Every structure is written in structure tokens, then in C-alpha cells.
Amino acid sequence: MKSAVETLNPTRVRLTVEVPFEELKDSLDAAYKKINQQVTVKGFRKGKIPARVIDQRFGRGAVLEEAVNDALPKLYTEAVNEAEIDVLGQPEVDIKELKDNELLSFTAEVDVRPSIEIPDYSGIEVEVDAVEVTDADVEEAVEQLRERFASTSPVERAAEEGDVVTIDLEAKVEGEVLEDGIANGVSYTIGSGELLDGIDDAVKGLEAGGEGTFTSELKGGSAAGKEAEVTVKVTQVAARELPELDDDFAQLASEFDTLEELKADSRKRLENTKQYDQATQAQERVLDKLLELVEVPVPEKLLEDEINTRKHNLEHHQLGQMGLTLDKYLEIQGKTAEEFETETREAAVKGIKTQFVLDELVKREKLNVNQEELTEHLMRRAASSGMSPDQFAQAVVEGGQVPLLVGEVARGKALAVVVEAVTVKDTNGEVVDLSDEDEAEDGAETAEATEAAEAEAPAEEKAAEDKAAEKTEG
Numbered sequence: 001m002k003s004a005v006e007t008l009n010p011t012r013v014r015l016t017v018e019v020p021f022e023e024l025k026d027s028l029d030a031a032y033k034k035i036n037q038q039v040t041v042k043g044f045r046k047g048k049i050p051a052r053v054i055d056q057r058f059g060r061g062a063v064l065e066e067a068v069n070d071a072l073p074k075l076y077t078e079a080v081n082e083a084e085i086d087v088l089g090q091p092e093v094d095i096k097e098l099k100d101n102e103l104l105s106f107t108a109e110v111d112v113r114p115s116i117e118i119p120d121y122s123g124i125e126v127e128v129d130a131v132e133v134t135d136a137d138v139e140e141a142v143e144q145l146r147e148r149f150a151s152t153s154p155v156e157r158a159a160e161e162g163d164v165v166t167i168d169l170e171a172k173v174e175g176e177v178l179e180d181g182i183a184n185g186v187s188y189t190i191g192s193g194e195l196l197d198g199i200d201d202a203v204k205g206l207e208a209g210g211e212g213t214f215t216s217e218l219k220g221g222s223a224a225g226k227e228a229e230v231t232v233k234v235t236q237v238a239a240r241e242l243p244e245l246d247d248d249f250a251q252l253a254s255e256f257d258t259l260e261e262l263k264a265d266s267r268k269r270l271e272n273t274k275q276y277d278q279a280t281q282a283q284e285r286v287l288d289k290l291l292e293l294v295e296v297p298v299p300e301k302l303l304e305d306e307i308n309t310r311k312h313n314l315e316h317h318q319l320g321q322m323g324l325t326l327d328k329y330l331e332i333q334g335k336t337a338e339e340f341e342t343e344t345r346e347a348a349v350k351g352i353k354t355q356f357v358l359d360e361l362v363k364r365e366k367l368n369v370n371q372e373e374l375t376e377h378l379m380r381r382a383a384s385s386g387m388s389p390d391q392f393a394q395a396v397v398e399g400g401q402v403p404l405l406v407g408e409v410a411r412g413k414a415l416a417v418v419v420e421a422v423t424v425k426d427t428n429g430e431v432v433d434l435s436d437e438d439e440a441e442d443g444a445e446t447a448e449a450t451e452a453a454e455a456e457a458p459a460e461e462k463a464a465e466d467k468a469a470e471k472t473e474g
Contacts, residue, residue, distance in 0.1 A: 003079040010114045011299040015091075017079045019104040024071055031066035064098060076108055086113040088302050111299035116360045119293050122421050126285040128278050130426035133270045141266045145253050146245065152238040158205045159237045161191045165203055166236040171218065171228040180221045181228070189240070196230060206234045220323050279434050282424045283415055287354065290418055296353040306348040358411035365417055369409045374402075377409045 001023060006014045035054055036047045044053065054063065072093060080087055091110035098104050152164045159165050165188055171181030190200055196219070202212040211233045218228050243249045250262040315326050324332075330340055361367075382392035396402055424432040 001075065001078065003082055005083045005085065008109070010297040011088075011111055011302075012109065013083075013085060013112050015076070015079050015083065015108040015110070016096075017075060017106055017108070019071075019075055021099070021101050021103060023075075024067055024104060027067040027071035028063065030070055031063050034066060035063065060100065064100065068095065068098065068104065071104075072106070075106075079108070080110075087111065088113055088299055089305070111301050113356065113359075114297045114299075116294060116296060116356055118357065118360055118364060121290055121293060121418055124286060124289045124293075124418075124422035125425065126282060126289060126422070127425050127427060128281045128285065128432060129274075130428045130430070131271060131274045131278055133267055133274065137270055138263055138267050141270060142245070142263060145266075146242050146249065149249070149253055150240045150242050152240050155237055155239045156207070157237065158207050158210075159190060159203050159234060161200075161204065162189070162240055164189050164238045164240055165206075165234050166238075167203065168233045168235060170231045171223075172230075173218075173223050173226050173228050178221065178223055178228070181223070185235070199230070199232060202230075202232050203234055206237075208234055208236050210234050224323050225328060278426070278432065282432065282434055283419055286419050286422055286424070287415060289422075290357060291350070291353055294353075294357050296356050298349055298352050302352060303345075303348055306352060307344055310344055310348060355411065358414045359407070361414035361417065362410045365414060367410050367413045367417070369406050369413070373409050373413075374406060377405060377412075381405070 001017065001019050003015055003017045006016065008014055032051050032054060033047075035058065036049050039049070039054075039058065040046055041049050041053060041057060044050075051063075076091060076093070088111040091108040093106055093108045096105040096107060155163075167186050167188055168184045169182065169186060171178050173181075186195075188195055188199070188203075190203060193200075196214075196216040198214040198216045202214040206212055211231060213229060213231050215227060216230055218224050218226055243252065245259060247258045250256045250259045254262050254265070256262045256265060314329075319326060319329050326340075330337065335343075378393055378396070379389050382389045385392060387395075396405060419434055424434060426432050
């Protein structure tokens with residue numbers, strides 16, 4: 001077999017392959033065997049029809065077509081390996097010549113991973129938010145904890161902001177009560193915003209037994225998105241009572257004996273959270289700066305596939321779970337269809353460029369992924385998908401997605417290498433050292449890096465997660 005490679009552009013090549021006919025022998029034998037099992041000829045047992053009879057009855061062309069279809073995948077793979085090219089996606093194959101007992105010639109156009117030069121990035125400098133925890137931050141955190149331990153007690157007065165009311169609801173659309181528009185005994189905290197728009201004004205001032213009506217757009221159910229007239233009846237008003245902020249509260253709400261110890265722990269937790277956020281912010285901004293330094297051509301077919309995958313996942317998975325259409329989502333976001341298209345394309349381009357650049361760094365730095373790192377990443381991915389680690393791991397293995405997860409971890413490590421080599425300063429002008437931060441190492445795969453890891457085969461990875469989700473539901 002002879003093959004030649006022609007570069008069409010930085011991300012696409014054309015392979016021209018010539019195959020001597022004798023190399024098709026195995027595929028020809030397989031073609032005759034397959035046809036033998038599919039047809040019957042009077043006077044011959046099934047599977048025992050001679051090749052010459054098949055040629056006479058069904059035509060040599062049918063045999064050649066079957067043999068070529070069988071041989072092409074192997075011949076294409078051999079040509080790719082011989083040329084040492086890193087292909088992306090499926091090729092467009094064109095049979096140029098097929099001479100019986102002489103020659104098979106074909107071309108295959110396919111996208112390839114572009115050659116990328118990573119320049120010296122040590123001069124990159126980014127600014128991140130300083131890690132500062134104020135007394136007000138601590139007081140807010142403690143107050144939120146206090147809210148969780150609030151108690152309620154019925155009162156005989158009109159409902160006020162912050163009260164917990166028990167209510168019955170009835171929704172009508174165009175004068176008709178909806179089948180799923182009745183709900184009784186619903187507990188609602190006035191001002192929480194957890195139910196329908198307009199309900200707060202409707203129930204404020206009502207005592208137990210009082211009724212009110214208001215108009216609101218339904219967020220879910222059979223008439224989601226439609227305007228409804230809602231009748232609300234208050235059956236009970238209860239006041240929320242917050243516990244005193246003292247040592248007794250600290251012992252009730254935590255493992256600490258004093259309020260001061262509880263506050264000190266809250267401060268430490270806030271510092272850890274802000275350090276993690278700072279590390280993530282540094283990774284994102286360093287990645288943006290790195291991408292500005294590198295010229296990365298993007299294969300058009302890969303880009304279109306990634307855009308379509310992102311749209312599909314948004315419409316059929318994320319929005320579908322929320323009961324929203326794409327049009328409704330855009331309305332809520334205040335975006336036009338054109339703005340959505342532009343943002344989706346820009347995100348897809350960035351994802352693909354990020355993957356290419358980080359993969360190149362993985363090769364250059366000779367980074368490997370050990371079992372512990374893969375397991376930790378798998379645990380995080382399982383948690384973010386709402387599945388147990390065992391379920392997620394089983395789906396990943398069954399779907400052949402392990403290499404994709406390995407790629408994500410490797411890219412995270414590559415980004416961590418860059419972050420450690422550049423200068424990161426906070427808004428106070430102080431140099432931030434992220435090399436010793438556990439959070440920086442554990443969170444090395446930023447949102448962009450993880451997103452980019454899916455750019456090459458996002459549909460397959462999503463299929464693995466969907467499969468696990470189906471098992472969970474089952």
C-alpha cells in the first residue's frame with residue numbers, strides 16, 4: 001500500500017491511498033462468505049455457493065463493493081498511522097479508482113489536530129481578589145446559621161414579612177381551574193421568594209381564614225409560562241423566633257462550647273472558601289492570558305459539532321429538567337437568538353482552543369495521571385452530576401469514557417504548571433503563592449479546562465452520564 005498526505009489547511013489534510021489488489025484478498029473472501037450466507041441458488045447448499053456462481057448470478061461488482069467497504073476502515077487506519085497524523089472526527093472518503101484484479105485508489109479528507117507552538121508564558125501576570133474576611137462577613141455567616149435554627153409559633157394577628165403562613169392555593173387560567181392547580185397546606189415564609197410572584201403582597205395583612213387573589217405567571221405544571229389568577233387562603237400565621245446569640249446557641253448549632261469559638265470557626269471557613277475562589281479565579285485569568293499568546297486554528301467541522309452539542313445539551317438536558325424552552329430561557333436571560341448564537345460559538349471556540357493548548361502542554365511537560373488523581377476527579381464529577389461514585393464510575397467504564405476523564409485530569413495538571421510559573425497578585429498588590437494551596441492543586445481543572453476536555457467527544461461523555469442517570473432513576 002502506498003499513501004501520501006496533502007495539507008489542505010492547518011487543520012485539514014487529504015490522504016491519497018493506492019492499494020495493490022492482492023491486499024484485498026481477505027476482504028474479498030469475507031465478501032463471498034457474507035453473500036453466501038444471505039442468498040440461495042438452486043442446486044447449491046446455503047453457504048456452499050462457488051465464487052464463480054455468485055459472480056454470474058449477482059455480479060462481480062456487488063462482491064467488490066462489499067469487499068471495499070470491509071477493507072476501507074483498516075486501510076484508512078494504516079494510512080493514518082503511517083503518516084503519523086492526529087485525526088479528529090470521521091473522514092470523507094472518495095473512491096477514485098477500482099480496477100478488478102489490479103488496483104484500489106481512494107482519498108480521505110479529515111480534520112487533524114493543529115500544530116501548536118507554546119511560547120514562554122512565565123511573563124504572564126494577573127490580578128485576583130484579595131482574601132479578606134471582615135467582621136461583617138462573620139456576623140452574616142453566623143446569622144445565616146441562626147436562621148436555620150429558628151422556631152415558629154402560631155399567632156393570632158395579620159401576617160407580616162418574615163412570618164411563616166400555611167396556605168391553600170387555587171390557580172385558574174382563562175377562568176378554568178387547572179387539574180394540577182390546587183395545593184393545600186403549603187408552608188411559605190413571606191419574603192422568601194420561593195413561590196409565585198405577587199404572593200407576598202397578597203398574604204400580607206391577612207389573618208387565619210383570610211383570602212386574597214393575585215395574578216402571576218406559572219413557573220411549572222401543565223400551564224407553565226401562562227398567566228393565572230391565583231386564589232390564596234391563609235389557614236395559619238406563625239411567627240419565626242430566632243435563638244439568642246450566646247454560648248447555648250453555639251452548643252446547639254455546632255460542636256463548639258462558646259459563641260466566640262463558633263465565630264472563629266466561621267471566619268476560618270470563610271477564609272478557606274475565599275482562598276479556593278481566589279485560586280479558581282487565578283486559573284481562569286491565567287488561562288485567558290495564555291490563550292491570548294497562542295495562535296490556535298480551529299477545525300470548522302469540530303467547531304460546528306461542538307456548537308450543536310452545546311445547544312442540544314442545553315435544550316434537552318438542562319432546560320428540559322427545568323421545564324423551560326429555549327425561547328423562554330432567552331427571555332428570562334434578556335438575550336436575543338443572535339446573542340445566544342454568538343455566545344455559544346465564542347464559548348465553543350474557547351473550549352476547543354483550551355483543549356488543544358493544554359494537551360500540547362501535557363505532552364511538552366510529560367505529565368501523567370495516577371490512579372489517586374483519577375479517582376479524586378471521578379468523585380468530583382460524580383458529585384456534580386448528582387450520582388453516586390459507583391454509579392458514575394460504572395457508566396464511565398461501560399461507555400469507554402475513562403480516557404476522557406484522564407484527559408481532563410491531565411489538562412488540569414497542565415494548567416496548574418502554568419499557574420505556578422506566572423505572577424499572581426491580589427488587589428492589594430501582594431504576590432499570591434498558590435503552589436502550597438491544596439485548593440489550587442485539587443481544583444486545577446477550571447471550568448474552562450473541564451469544558452474543553454469534552455470538546456473532542458462531548459456527545460459520548462454526555463451519553464455515559466445519561467446512562468448512569470437512567471440507572472439512578474431506575
